[in-house]
Amino acid sequence: MAPIAKALTIAGSDSGGGAGIQADLKTFQELGVYGMSALTAITAQNTLGVHGVFPVETAAVTAQLQAIGADLPPDALKTGMLFSHDRIQAVAEAIAYFKWKNVVVDPVMIAKSGAQLLQHQALSSLKSSLLPLAEAVTPNIPEAELLADQTIATMEDRKEACRRIAETSVRYVILKGGHASDDGPVIDLLFDGFDFYEMEGARIATRHTHGTGCTFSAAITAGLANGLDMQSAALQAKAFIQAAIQNGLNIGTGQGPTNHFAYRNRK
Ligand SMILES: Nc1ncnc2c1ncn2[C@@H]1O[C@H](COP(=O)(O)OP(=O)(O)OP(=O)(O)O)[C@@H](O)[C@H]1O
Numbered sequence: 001m002a003p004i005a006k007a008l009t010i011a012g013s014d015s016g017g018g019a020g021i022q023a024d025l026k027t028f029q030e031l032g033v034y035g036m037s038a039l040t041a042i043t044a045q046n047t048l049g050v051h052g053v054f055p056v057e058t059a060a061v062t063a064q065l066q067a068i069g070a071d072l073p074p075d076a077l078k079t080g081m082l083f084s085h086d087r088i089q090a091v092a093e094a095i096a097y098f099k100w101k102n103v104v105v106d107p108v109m110i111a112k113s114g115a116q117l118l119q120h121q122a123l124s125s126l127k128s129s130l131l132p133l134a135e136a137v138t139p140n141i142p143e144a145e146l147l148a149d150q151t152i153a154t155m156e157d158r159k160e161a162c163r164r165i166a167e168t169s170v171r172y173v174i175l176k177g178g179h180a181s182d183d184g185p186v187i188d189l190l191f192d193g194f195d196f197y198e199m200e201g202a203r204i205a206t207r208h209t210h211g212t213g214c215t216f217s218a219a220i221t222a223g224l225a226n227g228l229d230m231q232s233a234a235l236q237a238k239a240f241i242q243a244a245i246q247n248g249l250n251i252g253t254g255q256g257p258t259n260h261f262a263y264r265n266r267k
């Protein structure tokens with residue numbers, strides 16, 4: 001029997017379990033890969049918002065990555081909340097040192113509830129140190145506006161932002177459409193440096209979308225770990241998040257998490 005594929009998430013903890021490390025590990029498990037984690041920060045968080053952010057020491061981030069690299073090389077990895085310049089540098093150094101491939105960067109900046117998960121001055125490190133090492137970056141529309149330094153209103157603006165972000169030499173840009181202001185289908189755009197592929201799904205009318213971005217990028221990472229090419233991994237991730245939002249769990253009194261079991265139970 002072939003050994004099980006291993007995937008790593010380098011991200012923050014969400015005590016509420018819907019986003020961050022917890023969403024990533026649940027997604028890895030559902031998609032049949034062995035999940036590992038390196039924590040960058042602890043958040044005190046629930047469906048009502050982020051009540052505290054406690055960064056993990058940079059030396060502890062490095063120590064976790066060294067321990068994993070020395071014994072359990074990941075077949076794919078994703079980054080989520082990285083919080084600061086120093087932590088981004090530590091992550092970039094480990095990726096370069098161990099020559100890790102299949103790196104998916106979810107450029108987490110601001111939680112849906114408004115909390116700052118990446119310091120403002122760290123944006124340029126993300127672009128210059130991490131994106132060149134990445135196979136894919138998965139911004140939402142506000143994150144793409146910051147990465148591309150432009151505003152986004154139309155589909156042509158989204159494509160222009162993808163082209164600009166690709167200049168960092170990241171291989172694929174996957175621009176998520178959850179934040180689009182229209183009521184039409186949610187279109188996630190995949191750009192491979194030459195062509196655009198539109199991944200479309202029905203827009204689900206729900207406020208329970210906490211952790212959708214984390215779950216989506218974790219599903220892409222799991223697909224890559226299992227040997228899928230980027231387009232197949234992205235399409236599987238789109239189906240995974242669509243099912244997870246569609247079959248919401250309805251827990252918590254605020255913006256609740258999605259249902260990580262739903263893809264497994266789909267008809
Ligand atoms: N209402 C919705 N209906 C269907 N799909 C959605 C909806 N909202 C988001 N999605 C999907 O969920 C994924 C994440 O998209 P979104 O743009 O919301 O990311 P995000 O803002 O980074 O999420 P978060 O910050 O909460 O982790 C995308 O694949 C998107 O298509």
Ligand SMILES: Cc1ncc(CO)c(N)n1
Nearest residue numbers: 012013014019020081111
């Ligand atoms: C820890 C953490 N990472 C990412 C997000 C973005 O959804 C969040 N809310 N919390």
